[in-house]
Amino acid sequence: MNFLLPFPFLAGLAAAGLVNYLADVLPHSLRLTRPVCANPHCRQPFAWGDYLLLRRCRACGQRRGPRALLVIFLLVSVSLYLWFEPPSRLGYGAGLLLFAYLSLVALIDLEHRLILRGLSLAGLVLCAAAGWLLHGWQSTLLGFLAGFGIMLIFYLLGLLFTRLRARRLGQDPKEAEEAFGSGDVTLGSLLGLLLGWPLIWGGLLLGLLLYGALSLLIILGLVFLRRYQQHAWTMFLPLGPGFILMTVLMIYFPALIAALLPK
Ligand SMILES: [Zn+2]
Known part of the structure; x- marks a missing residue:
């Protein structure tokens, strides 16, 4: 070979x-x-x-x-x-295509804090097909609804938090930066298709933990480099890449995740 x-x-x-x-x-x-x-x-x-x-x-x-x-x-x-090590049921070609797509979405989110609508639409088709191959259409459809629903709740809570904080800081709420964007709701739906039901719960929860851990590392790094200033409190890292990284780990390295989780 x-x-x-x-x-x-x-x-x-x-x-x-x-x-x-x-x-x-x-x-x-x-x-x-x-x-x-x-x-x-x-x-x-x-x-x-x-x-x-x-x-x-x-x-x-x-x-x-x-x-x-x-x-x-x-x-x-x-x-x-x-x-x-082709991922089971997905194979090499589809696995690489999916990974390239997820890297692109994560990269644009990191660099521009954007989840582009056109790109998400293309992803809908790609992730639905991959989800269907990975765990059948029922699990894919339920995963989609759950991913959408969970992220929508987070989005609405985030909106409330942003409004309250903007009022406290005396900013215009329309100009305040959001921790959760509407793009994250779309992303949750995409990852729901990919992970399926009930894995999407674990995926989003672990993704949130990973995001927290990464943010903490970055803040500690900034403190260490003495670059941490008061404005860091008003600065958010985009959430999307945390969720995407966790999804990638769950699809491509399932053994690693299984080994890390308590039995
Ligand atoms: Zn130039």
Whole structure:
């Protein structure tokens, strides 16, 4: 099988290129345009060759950030892993496609705090098909309803909290940043399709714990670096990536989750 190894390597590279490209263009244009330089004073479009080879911008000389390389490293590693350990019932191809999609949603949420509606619609089809393969249509449908319902309750509670806090700080409630966006409700529905009923409960609960743990680590890191200031209290990390990471762990590394949970 080793003579086939270039295949998952190249497939991982192609998936990484696609994720990088879509994460660069979709939040700005919502269309498949030519990627532009990230420098806000430059915004010159890249030549395709320069873009794909991660060259710096020819107009202003700005380097490409570390994200493009990180995405390549992640997708190629996961592609090789899935080649040898394909997730049961999903298989290598669907597994890689789903992973690339989830990385893209998490990346855009991290970089822009956005869960794009068009991308979610495409995800609805993808996640419904994957859920059906993973655990049948009944569990998928119930998971979808539960994911939507749980996140909707969180969203409404978050809205209430944001309003109260904005009033205390004397801000306009319409301009206050929300811990939970409406995009998170969409995301909950997508992950409900993927994890199915009743696993979605555990997924969202563990995702919330993971989010809490990651936030705490980041805050401790900021305190350690003495960058923590009062405004950190008004700053939220997006929740989506925590939930997505937990879903990925549950689908692709079920043995790891089972080993970590108390029996
Ligand atoms: Zn530039």
